[in-house]
Amino acid sequence: MFVKVCGLRTPETVDAAVEAGADAVGFVFAPGSVRLIDPAVAAELVARVPRGVETVGVFRGQPIDEVLRLARQAGVSTIQLHGDEPADHFARATESGLRTIRAISAARFTAAGHAGDERLLIDATVPGSGTTFAPEDLPVPPSVGWLLAGGLRPDNVAALIAAFGPSGVDVSSGVESTPGVKDPELIRAFVSAARF
Numbered sequence: 001m002f003v004k005v006c007g008l009r010t011p012e013t014v015d016a017a018v019e020a021g022a023d024a025v026g027f028v029f030a031p032g033s034v035r036l037i038d039p040a041v042a043a044e045l046v047a048r049v050p051r052g053v054e055t056v057g058v059f060r061g062q063p064i065d066e067v068l069r070l071a072r073q074a075g076v077s078t079i080q081l082h083g084d085e086p087a088d089h090f091a092r093a094t095e096s097g098l099r100t101i102r103a104i105s106a107a108r109f110t111a112a113g114h115a116g117d118e119r120l121l122i123d124a125t126v127p128g129s130g131t132t133f134a135p136e137d138l139p140v141p142p143s144v145g146w147l148l149a150g151g152l153r154p155d156n157v158a159a160l161i162a163a164f165g166p167s168g169v170d171v172s173s174g175v176e177s178t179p180g181v182k183d184p185e186l187i188r189a190f191v192s193a194a195r196f
């Protein structure tokens, strides 16, 4: 089970995620987010992450030139786009040597509407809100590996993995003590629960 911990902002919580065995750590560059991080601060955190752990910059509806500039400043390996961005944004990122994740709400996902080669993260309608969605909201999940997000917590992640059958999970609010503030103990509990 691939595990991503998103919205990290401090060395202690990055270290907790890496030491717990997370496969990816995320940094949010979407304006207005309670988890927004300055790219220079993110670069210091990225420098702590060992090779082999993916570093993901999260964006929503921003111009691709801005996305690429912030991704370069932070030094992330991957971008995750939440704004229904056109295919050419993903192509530009790939040309720049970045890996990509397309994030889409369960309400908007249709298998026919998505290229099989896109790495998908299926989320609740409002990203980073801690809201879950039900299996009936995603009647036909992606046919290839995909990440489940939206309201996952240490105490529900195992059941939601069993219900949806994703190949990976992504968490943010569910490992926070207050909005935007990650808790190392909850991060450890989440990674362990996701690998039941």
Ligand SMILES: O=C(O)c1ccccc1NCC(=O)[C@H](O)[C@H](O)COP(=O)(O)O
Binding pocket: 006, 007, 026, 028, 030, 033, 034, 035, 058, 059, 060, 082, 123, 124, 126, 127, 128, 129, 130, 131, 149, 150, 151, 152, 170, 171, 172, 173, 174
């Ligand atoms: O986290 C945010 O504030 C955010 C803002 C704008 C776009 C995306 C955002 N987060 C994306 C994530 O990867 C979250 O981990 C994902 O939506 C799950 O969030 P949560 O339900 O809080 O676990």
